[in-house]
Amino acid sequence: MKFRLLCVVLLLLPNLLLAAEPVEPLRTTGGTGAAVAGIGGIAVEKTYTLYGSEGFLAEKDFRPYGTIIGAQFDRIVLGIDDIVYTDIGSDRHASGDKFSIYAQDVVINHPRSNEEMGHKMIPLGTLQLTDVEKSSSRAIITSSFREISPGAFLVPYREHQRREIPTKNSLPTLKGYILDSSNGISIIGAGDVVYVDLGSSQGVEAGNLLYIVREVKIDQRYVEGRVDRLPPELLGALVVLETGTKTSTALVVKSIDTIFKGDRIISQAK
Numbered sequence: 001m002k003f004r005l006l007c008v009v010l011l012l013l014p015n016l017l018l019a020a021e022p023v024e025p026l027r028t029t030g031g032t033g034a035a036v037a038g039i040g041g042i043a044v045e046k047t048y049t050l051y052g053s054e055g056f057l058a059e060k061d062f063r064p065y066g067t068i069i070g071a072q073f074d075r076i077v078l079g080i081d082d083i084v085y086t087d088i089g090s091d092r093h094a095s096g097d098k099f100s101i102y103a104q105d106v107v108i109n110h111p112r113s114n115e116e117m118g119h120k121m122i123p124l125g126t127l128q129l130t131d132v133e134k135s136s137s138r139a140i141i142t143s144s145f146r147e148i149s150p151g152a153f154l155v156p157y158r159e160h161q162r163r164e165i166p167t168k169n170s171l172p173t174l175k176g177y178i179l180d181s182s183n184g185i186s187i188i189g190a191g192d193v194v195y196v197d198l199g200s201s202q203g204v205e206a207g208n209l210l211y212i213v214r215e216v217k218i219d220q221r222y223v224e225g226r227v228d229r230l231p232p233e234l235l236g237a238l239v240v241l242e243t244g245t246k247t248s249t250a251l252v253v254k255s256i257d258t259i260f261k262g263d264r265i266i267s268q269a270k
Contacts (some may be wrong), residue, residue: 054193057118057247064153078148089135098157101125111262124148170208174267188259192252199246208240210265
């Protein structure tokens with residue numbers, strides 16, 4: 001009987017040893033290239049894809065380059081191949097020049113200070129000038145992502161094609177907050193585009209990896225004044241896609257727990 005039991009144990013031993021091996025950390029989705037080890041147990045990709053439809057925050061000093069001031073046949077809902085008129089003239093541009101079309105959306109206020117951070121800018125499509133007068137022009141809509149209407153803003157052409165953004169090290173002292181998500185949802189997860197209150201003036205660059213954390217509340221019943229703070233909870237990570245002066249557009253590339261606007265972002269996670 002003892003001999004049979006010993007044989008069974010020897011047969012099962014390789015499987016038991018395999019089961020005890022550590023499991024690889026989950027890899028993030030949406031990126032390309034091999035995953036590399038991140039801080040706090042988060043694996044991150046070497047590059048991430050920017051599709052050009054993420055939008056941005058128009059900060060206080062933002063001025064559109066031009067505006068769609070009318071459309072052929074007085075149409076108010078426009079799409080690809082429709083003819084429109086703009087207030088861009090020959091003093092600045094010529095026939096053949098391209099522009100991106102954006103709609104100005106809601107004002108975004110800082111979730112902590114209530115400071116106005118900017119307006120959401122929603123990408124609608126692109127157009128190309130065909131006939132240019134001194135202070136106006138005719139144009140054709142060359143691509144359309146959403147319905148376009150007179151009053152839409154024009155900005156210098158932004159390529160709306162897939163391109164890769166390599167991750168890069170960020171400054172070690174960056175601290176900020178998630179302002180909002182691009183689609184306005186309150187529960188944020190991996191794959192969502194968000195706006196943050198860090199920009200080029202703080203040294204942020206496209207490709208910077210930042211970590212999303214939340215403060216852990218102290219239960220005062222048990223500390224008796226000996227502890228003033230607890231280590232923050234690591235919620236996930238994001239990669240900066242595009243920077244403004246004081247704000248940036250970013251992609252959440254990993255979420256360990258539910259993320260909300262107002263959660264903190266830092267450049268180092270302990």
